[in-house]
Amino acid sequence: xxxxxxxxxxxxxxxxxxxxxxxxxxxxxxxxxxxxxxxxxxxxxxxxxxxxxxxxxxxxxxxxxxxxxxxxxxxxxxxxxxxxxxxxxxxxxxxxxxxxxxxxxxxxxxxxxxxxxxxxxxxxxxxxxxxxxxxxxxxxx
Numbered sequence: 671x672x673x674x675x676x677x678x679x680x681x682x683x684x685x686x687x688x689x690x691x692x693x694x695x696x697x698x699x700x701x702x703x704x705x706x707x708x709x710x711x712x713x714x715x716x717x718x719x720x721x722x723x724x725x726x727x728x729x730x731x732x733x734x735x736x737x738x739x740x741x742x743x744x745x746x747x748x749x750x751x752x753x754x755x756x757x758x759x760x761x762x763x764x765x766x767x768x769x770x771x772x773x774x775x776x777x778x779x780x781x782x783x784x785x786x787x788x789x790x791x792x793x794x795x796x797x798x799x800x801x802x803x804x805x806x807x808x809x810x811x
Contacts, residue, residue: 750808757807765800772797 672693673685688696721727758766771777777785779793786793 753808753811754804756811757804760807761800761803765796765803768793768796769800 671687672690673687674693674696675683675685678684717727758769761769768782771782771785772779779797780790783790783793
């Protein structure tokens with residue numbers, strides 16, 4: 671005679687005394703179940719484990735081409751910004767201050783002209799020269 675152990679509906683461990691043949695069959699069935707679970711765990715992956723690993727699934731509603739183009743545009747913007755930062759030291763102090771007022775302080779060209787006491791056209795031409803100079807400098811960097 672042999673004892674087999676299992677848990678009842680309350681999770682309590684229970685032992686039953688059975689014949690050796692029944693105990694052998696019970697152990698074999700448990701081994702098959704364990705092998706099946708191990709095989710399934712090794713050769714299959716749950717969707718939950720994929721998302722926990724940080725992978726996303728494509729949204730059927732999403733336009734894949736649009737997403738790719740947006741990602742590509744973002745990368746190009748990063749490269750352009752890096753080149754722009756590298757080109758800024760080559761500008762004069764007045765040009766850098768003008769760029770700062772335009773893009774950081776969000777001032778209009780008219781506001782800058784009023785602040786500096788010059789005509790709007792002076793600032794307009796200065797900005798055009800700055801853009802032209804930056805365009806050349808970005809190509810070199």
